[in-house]
Amino acid sequence: MHPLLLSLSVLWLLPLALTLEEDSPLDCVPRKFILYHGVNAHLFHEDGVFNYSTMLLREDLDLLVLGAREAVYALDLNDISKKRASVKWRVTAKQKSECQNKGKDPELECKNYIRILHTMEDKRMFVCGTNAFDPECDYMSYSDGKLILEDKREDGKGKCPFDPAQRYASIMDDDNLYSATSMNFLGSEPVLMRSSPISIRTEFKSSWLNEPSFVSMAQMPESENNEDGDDDKVYLFFSEKAVECDCYNKLVVSRVARVCKGDLGGQRTLQKKWTSFLKARMDCPVLESQLPYIIQDTYLWCDPQQHWRNCLFYAIFTPQSDTSDLSAVCVFRVSDISRVFAEGKYKTPVPVETSFVKWVMYSGDIPVPRPGACINNEARKAGITQTLDLPDRTLQFVKDRPLMDQVIQPIGEKPLLVRRGATFTRIIVNQMQAADGEKYHVMFIGTEDGTLLKAVNYDGEMFIIEEIKLFQSQDPIKILKFSNVTRQLYAGSDSGAAQIPLASCERSSSCMDCVLARDPYCGWDKRLGKCVALSESQRELIQSVKEGNGSLCSNAGPIKPTNQSIWPGGNVKLSCPKPSNLAKTSWERDNRPLTPSERLQLLEDGLLILNASLSDAGRYRCLSVEHSKTDKYTTTVAEYQLTLGPAGSGKGGHIVFPQARRNGPSVTGLQVVVALLVISLLVLLAWNFYKGHLPLPWKCGKKNKQSQGSCEEEGVNSAAHYQGAQKPALAEDKFLVS
Known part of the structure; x- marks a missing residue:
């Protein structure tokens, strides 16, 4: 590389390096890592069934309705390991054959993956499945402890995806299904659709949806206490x-789109199409990345005591490059998202000389009523109801220009959390009022490795309380749900479903450990002496x-030392497990x-003493x-009194050198056994020489005519004798030793 270019590249990378060093959010280590066997969880899995990726909370029935591959389960909401009912929804042999003829895998893709589960106003459930690349929907009810499919099948195109691996989104509101998926087998006709009462969908134009990957949907009651008489909205991410x-390779970006719930389409232009479909780009700036990060999941959090404008969308973003x-x-x-759609500028396509279309900010006159706006009081005054x-x-304008010019930025124009490691997949947020009276938003984040992060942002400081391994396998977390009734979290993956409490305070064994965990759900009870x-x-x-x-905790009493003995020249390991990943011992x-x-x-979990001597005796203390x-807080984790003498096994210390066997046979006994074996072998050899079964060595050395080549002939005779070995031999000709 040219020296000038090298210098410029170093200067360009220097601010990024300083940013990494100052903020250092990338290596945000969870304070504790909870292994699979240490999780206080209820698990559900049924042999032969996979892909537990669709959940519906029926808190009115104390049920978690779980959709999997060709099965729907009704599980006890308080303990999902207890199955109350289930129903199978399998594809027929004809459907499987047709799917296979279209080039799909008969054992993986040509199944019925449950993708849609919603509650209707009459308390029935609306359920849809991929149905071997021919999506279908039905109605389901729960009564007398049974799940019943009503067999009122209807076409699922535009409601449920064809491909089980394809991303999709849907919500049910007032028995109206809003869905974002593909309309055809190839997945080349993406659509945002409302199925009833009047079917409305997006245009099949790249300016509306251009090879999208749908993430999630949410409904916002923006008509409540609205001075402008605005309509409720449905947001799509x-x-x-x-x-x-303008790049040669098309860049992938994150979007948010919205439509009005009262939209009925246009009279001539945009018939049965959305007249309120507008979309805008979302940005999550991560360390001055050159390529925008891509949205993967969202969670809508609203305080019921505040206005809808104060609601928050928590969103997960991952890089689009490897x-x-x-x-x-x-x-x-x-409120920031709504403002962009209500007041922002539009982008418009402009043809240029190089025969491609360039999108720029529109600076011309905007029609009245405003394109993409819902019907409000101003429109009603003009006779538009x-x-x-x-x-x-107005309709032609929004048909040609559905894209907004302004990019929506996050709060603070920076991420709330950036972390290196397993890719984030799902997020859910719960608010908890701590002992100091303040309310904190606790984030539960699923990862590609099947773990769950529990994290809080304290005044700009990102703190990960723990990382929990929910499943034995490393399947990605595909869905997360939270119940306000049980105060429990529910997670689903390909291998099963899990239920865990919001906090497991009993994992903290001391006051210091409980306080340093900084968990809003937990505190140390001095009277009970536990977290x-x-x-x-x-x-x-x-x-x-x-x-x-940690100074709020009273000083812990001294730890009783564990007596440990060791032989001179021996090895011993003194155990000292770290109380947390943030501690150093x-x-x-x-x-x-x-x-x-x-x-x-010094080991990660203790101290190893090799070739012990008299000088190694003494009192050893492990400090965390x-x-x-x-401040920094020091606690005693373990203490040992090491003495030289007879080898013993103290609690917490492990002797790692071999010891003599005391109760085995003596050396004299072994010598006698060996001598008897040698004598027996000599007697057997002598017997075989006497009977002629084995030739004597000196017979091969005689040089008379009869014995010339006797060794060779004997070898031939032996071979002949072996070939005829199947014939019965006399008793005296049998070998005593083979």
């Missing part, structure tokens, strides 16, 4: 190839979530810092040092 990009292993969480205000009354000029949930205690608990102030011997050496090796925002 997705990613697509950007039509406005060169990065970062994932991010960005938070968007609903429904979208069928809209003028063609408990705030919701289960009426007493004042010790908690410090913002700072992790150190060792003392006789109240002095221990200096590591070739014989004294953990930093928080206030």
Whole structure:
């Protein structure tokens, strides 16, 4: 590389390096990692059934309705390991054969994957499945402890995806199904559709939807206490190839689109098409990345005591290139999104000389009523009471220009969390009021490795409380749900479903451990002497979530040392498990810092002493040092009294050198056995020589005529004798030793 170019590249990368060093959010380590067997969870799985990726909470029936491959389950909401009912929905042999003839895998793709589960106003359930690449829907009810498919099948095209691997989104509102999926087998006709009462969908134009990957949908009650008389909205989050990009290879960007619930389509232009479909780009800037990050999941959080404008969308973003292993969480205000659609500029296509279309900001006159707007008080004053009354000029404008010019930025114009490691897949957020009276948003984030992160942002500081391995396999988390009734989380993957509480405070064994966990759900109860949930205690608990102030805990009493003995020249390991991933352990011997050496090796979980001598005897103490925002706190994890003498097994210490066997046979006994074996072998050899079964060595050495070539002949005779070995032999000719 040219020296000038090298210098410029170093100068260009320097700000990025400084940013990584200052913020250091990438290696945000979970304080604790909970293994699969240590999870306090209820699990559900049925042999031969996979893809537990669709969930419906029926809190009125105390049920979790779980959709899987060719099966729907009704599980106990309080303990999903208890199955109350189930129903199978399999494809027929004819459907499977037709699917296979279209080039699909008969064992994987030509199945019925349950993708849609919604509750209707009459308490029945609407369910749809891929049905061997021929989507179909039905109605389902639960009564007398049974799930019943009513066999009122209807076409699922535009409601449910054909391909089980294709992303989709849907919601049910007032028995109206809003769905975003593909209309055809090839997946080349993406659509955002309302199925009833009047079917309305998007145009099949690349300016509307350009090879999208749908993520999620949400409904916003924007008509409540609205001074303008606006309509409720349905928001759709997705990613697509950007039509406005001038690059040779189309760039993928994240989008949010919205439609009005009262939209009936146009009279002549946009008949049975959305007249209110508008979309805008969303951005989650991650460390000045050159390529935009792609949205993967969203969660709508609203405070029931506040206006809808204060609602928040938590969104997961991942890189679109394989060169990065970062994932991010960005938070968007609903009011910011709504403002862009209500007041923002439009983009318009402009043909250029190079025969391609360039999208630029539209600066001309905007028709009245505003294109893409819902019917409001201003439109009603002009005699426009429904979208069928809209003028063609307004409809043609929104048909040609559905894209907004402004990019929607997250709160603070930066991510709430950026982390290197397993890719984020799903997110859910719960609000908890801590002991300090403040309310905190706790994020539960699923990953590609099948783990669940529990994280909080304390005044700009990202803190991951724990990472939980929910399933034995490393299948990605495909769905997350939360029940306000049970205060439990529900997760689904290909291998099964899991149910866990919001907090497991009993994992903290001491006051220091409980406080340094900084978990809004947990606090230390001095009277009980254990870490408990705030919701289960009426007493004042010790908690410090913002700072992790461990000085609030009283000094723990001294730990009783464990006696450990070791032989001179032997090896021993003194165990010391770290209380958290943020702690660092150190060792003392006789109240002095221990200096590591070739014989004294510091391990991740203890101390290894090799070739012990008299000088190694003494009192060993393992200390844990953990930093928080206030100070660093040192606690004693383990203590040993090591003495030289008869080898023993102390609690926590492990002798790692071989020991002599005490209760086995003596050496004299072994010698006698060996001597008897040798004598027996000599007697058998002598017997075989006497009977002529084995030739004597000196007979081969005689040089008379009769014995010339006797060794060779004997070999031939032996071979002949072997070939005829199947004939019965006399008793005296049998070998005693083979």
